[in-house]
Structure formats: structure tokens, C-alpha cells
Amino acid sequence: MSGSTTKNKSSFIQILQSMVSNQIFIPIAALLLLALFNLIVDPSFYSITLKESNDGFSTLQGNLISILDFGSELAILAIGMTFVTSASGGQDISVGATIAIAGSAILRILCGDNPRPSELQAPIFVAVIVGCIVAMLFGAFNGVLVSFFNIQPMVATLILFTAGRSIASWINNGQLPDVSFEPSFGYWGTYIPGVPIPTPFFIAVVCFIVTGLILKFTTLGLYSQSVGINESSAKLNGLNPKMIKLVTFVILGLCVGICGFIKVSRLSQINYSVIAKDIEMDAILAVALGGNALGGGKFNMTASILGAYVIQFLTTTLYKYGVSADALPAYKAVVVILLVVFSAPTVRDGLSNFWKKNFGKKAVKEVG
Numbered sequence: 327m328s329g330s331t332t333k334n335k336s337s338f339i340q341i342l343q344s345m346v347s348n349q350i351f352i353p354i355a356a357l358l359l360l361a362l363f364n365l366i367v368d369p370s371f372y373s374i375t376l377k378e379s380n381d382g383f384s385t386l387q388g389n390l391i392s393i394l395d396f397g398s399e400l401a402i403l404a405i406g407m408t409f410v411t412s413a414s415g416g417q418d419i420s421v422g423a424t425i426a427i428a429g430s431a432i433l434r435i436l437c438g439d440n441p442r443p444s445e446l447q448a449p450i451f452v453a454v455i456v457g458c459i460v461a462m463l464f465g466a467f468n469g470v471l472v473s474f475f476n477i478q479p480m481v482a483t484l485i486l487f488t489a490g491r492s493i494a495s496w497i498n499n500g501q502l503p504d505v506s507f508e509p510s511f512g513y514w515g516t517y518i519p520g521v522p523i524p525t526p527f528f529i530a531v532v533c534f535i536v537t538g539l540i541l542k543f544t545t546l547g548l549y550s551q552s553v554g555i556n557e558s559s560a561k562l563n564g565l566n567p568k569m570i571k572l573v574t575f576v577i578l579g580l581c582v583g584i585c586g587f588i589k590v591s592r593l594s595q596i597n598y599s600v601i602a603k604d605i606e607m608d609a610i611l612a613v614a615l616g617g618n619a620l621g622g623g624k625f626n627m628t629a630s631i632l633g634a635y636v637i638q639f640l641t642t643t644l645y646k647y648g649v650s651a652d653a654l655p656a657y658k659a660v661v662v663i664l665l666v667v668f669s670a671p672t673v674r675d676g677l678s679n680f681w682k683k684n685f686g687k688k689a690v691k692e693v694g
Contacts, residue, residue: 352617353632360639364646371646379517381509386522389642394523397638398530399585403605404612404634405537406578408625413550413567413574414472415622416479417610421582423490424464425602428586430494432457433503433596436511441503450511458583464490465579466572473571487606495598506594515591526588533584537627547627550574554622604655608637611662 364371374388403421410418435456438447464486471482486493505511514525541547552560553567560567585605590596614620615636616629637658644657 350617350626350629350632353615353629353636356615356636357632357639360636360643364643368646371643376522381519383517383519384522385517389646391524393635393638393642394527396526396641397635398524398526399588400605400608400612400638401530401631401634402533402581402588403585403609404616404630405533405627406574406581407609407613408616408618408627408630409546409550409574410479410578411610411613411618411620412547412554412622412625413571414479415554415620416472417606417613417620418465418468418483418575418578419480419606419610420464420468420483420486420490421578421585421609422602422605423486423488423494424461424579424582425586425589425605426491426494426596426598427464427497428457428461428583429590429596429601430497430598431460432587432590433505434497436505436508437498437503441498441501443505444507446505446508446511450514454583454587457586458580461583461586462576462579465575465577465582469572469575472575473568491598494596498596502595502597504595508594512591512594515588515593529584529588533581534631541627546570546573547625551624555624607655607658607662608634608641611658612637614662 371389374386374390376384377387379385407417407421410416432453435448435453436446436450437443468479468483468486471477471485472479475482513519514529516525517523518525549560549565549570552563552565553570557567560570585602589601610620612634613625613630615633616626616631618625618630640658640661641654644654649657
């Protein structure tokens with residue numbers, strides 16, 4: 327009996343070690359910690375109610391629904407940020423400003439020269455396509471600076487980070503267009519009549535499926551990881567690192583355009599200085615929380631997406647317990663520091679050696 331118990335114990339330790347070493351363990355562990363904290367402190371955090379919206383439709387309301395809603399646009403952004411991080415070994419800090427540009431372009435197409443029109447000046451899908459194209463062009467601008475001029479990504483994207491919101495304001499001549507007269511435009515950022523689940527979640531699901539198909543049926547994921555791990559080696563193997571980096575920035579631009587559409591749809595208007603403020607930090611944190619190396623190389627897209635919802639879970643939890651919006655970045659900065667420290671090779675090697683020394687050898691001796 328003791329031999330069987332020892333083998334079961336050894337097997338359990340091996341399974342646990344395998345789970346801990348899995349990349350997706352980090353966001354899952356963070357999610358469980360947040361879930362347990364809220365369950366202990368205030369179980370009502372998980373309450374979901376069916377309420378009537380201002381338009382008279384029944385919608386699901388609650389903290390979990392808010393996480394699903396706002397976390398979805400962050401998850402879309404995390405997809406593009408993961409590709410860019412993997413291929414370039416850096417991050418795009420201009421995504422918030424580019425969201426403002428994309429949203430401004432969408433409203434300019436819908437409103438024309440009049441910021442308060444009586445009817446839409448173009449179909450919604452045309453405005454969305456234009457907004458996505460604009461965002462992709464600005465993504466290509468960043469990609470060219472990084473791939474062809476060899477500028478470090480954070481420095482290259484600092485240009486749009488600084489000037490992007492001014493460009494967004496310039497698109498509409500400094501005016502604040504409003505399309506609240508057209509309720510169908512607001513459905514995409516809130517709820518479709520008769521559907522109690524937020525629309526951004528469905529948009530995110532479509533993006534997840536498309537991304538999964540791209541990773542499964544194309545070599546983009548493999549190529550971006552190869553370039554991120556060793557650009558010179560990738561070039562010797564026939565890859566074009568410059569074009570691969572450029573493509574990842576364009577993909578991020580598309581994700582930004584979609585997020586810009588969701589953002590302006592929520593309120594049917596735009597505030598250039600406030601829209602998507604500090605969202606770049608959340609997107610980068612989602613990639614880091616997914617266990618992906620911020621220096622480029624291998625990535626796990628599922629972990630990044632899960633990391634985005636964990637970040638939103640954290641944000642909703644902090645708001646729930648009275649943390650102000652101004653103090654929020656400080657709490658997230660602590661999370662960033664912890665993630666960077668624990669993902670450092672020295673720390674990870676130390677933890678691995680500690681585990682093997684105190685558990686691995688012990689398990690082997692007990693089995694023997």
C-alpha cells in the first residue's frame with residue numbers, strides 16, 4: 327500500500343510540475359486568485375440580473391457581464407499586440423491614440439461635414455471599413471519604422487502616441503460628431519435588441535475564430551516566432567523579417583480599427599482625449615500575463631486572450647472596491663513589475679532548481 331501511495335504522490339507532483347510549467351498556468355492562476363478573493367470578500371460580485379435597458383430591451387447586468395463586455399475589446403487588441411511582440415520583440419504604445427484616429431474617421435464618414443446630421447451620410451459598414459483601413463495604414467507606418475528603419479518599436483510608436491489624438495481631432499476639424507440619433511449604430515457597442523449578451527463579445531468571438539484559422543492554416547504564427555527568436559537565422563532560412571514585422575503591425579492596425587468601432591459605438595460620439603486612454607498598458611499587460619516573452623519569440627494566443635479578460639477582471643474588481651480611475655494604473659504597474667520579475671530567466675531558473683531540489687529528487691527517492 328505504501329508503495330502505491332508513494333507512486334501516486336510522485337505522479338501528482340509530476341502532474342503539478344507539468345501544470346506549473348505550462349504557459350497558460352499564469353493567467354489561469356491569476357484568474358483563480360481574483361475569483362477566490364471576490365468570493366470571500368463579497369459573493370454578490372457574481373450576481374447577474376436581467377434588467378430592462380433604456381431602450382426597453384431585457385439585458386444581462388452584473389460585474390461578470392461587464393468583464394465579458396469590456397474585456398472583449400481588450401482581447402481583440404491583445405491578438406494584434408501578441409503578433410507584434412512576437413515578431414518585433416517590442417510593443418506598440420500608440421494603440422490608444424490610433425483607436426481615437428479610427429473612431430474619428432468612422433464618425434467623419436457617418437456625419438460628413440456636419441457633426442450633428444439628421445441622418446447618416448454613409449452606410450455603417452462603409453464607415454467601419456474606412457476606419458479599419460485608416461488604422462491599418464497607421465499600423466503600416468509604425469511597421470515601416472520598425473522593420474525598414476530598425477527603430478525600436480516603443481520609440482517608433484511614440485510618434486503616434488504623442489500626435490495621434492491631435493490627428494483624430496483634426497479629422498473632424500476639432501468638432502465632436504454625434505450619431506446618437508441612429509440607434510442601430512449603438513447596437514454594436516452595447517446590445518442588439520432581443521440579445522441579452524453584449525455585442526462586443528460576439529465580435530470578439532469572430533476575431534478569435536479568424537485568428538485561430540490563420541494560425542492553423544497559415545505559417546504566419548511560425549514565421550513571426552522565428553523572426554522574434556533569431557532574425558538573422560530566419561533570414562538565412564529564406565524568410566523576409568522586414569515583411570513579417572510589417573504584416574504583424576498591419577494586423578494590429580486591423581484589431582485597433584475594430585476596437586475603435588466598438589468604442590465610438592458605445593456612446594455614438596467621441597472624446598479625443600479620453601477614448602481608449604491607457605489601453606495600451608492593458609494590452610501589453612495581457613500579453614505579459616499570458617506568459618509570452620516581451621522580448622519576442624514564442625507565444626500562446628489563447629493565453630494572451632485569457633490574460634485580457636483577467637486584466638479586465640482586475641480592473642472591475644478594483645472599481646468595485648472604490649479604487650479611483652487615477653489610481654488604477656498604479657495597481658496595474660505593480661502587476662507588471664511582478665510579471666516581469668517572475669518571467670526573468672534568473673528567477674525562473676532559480677524556482678525550477680528549487681523545485682527539483684526539494685521535490686523532484688525527493689519524489690525519485692520515495693519511488694525507489
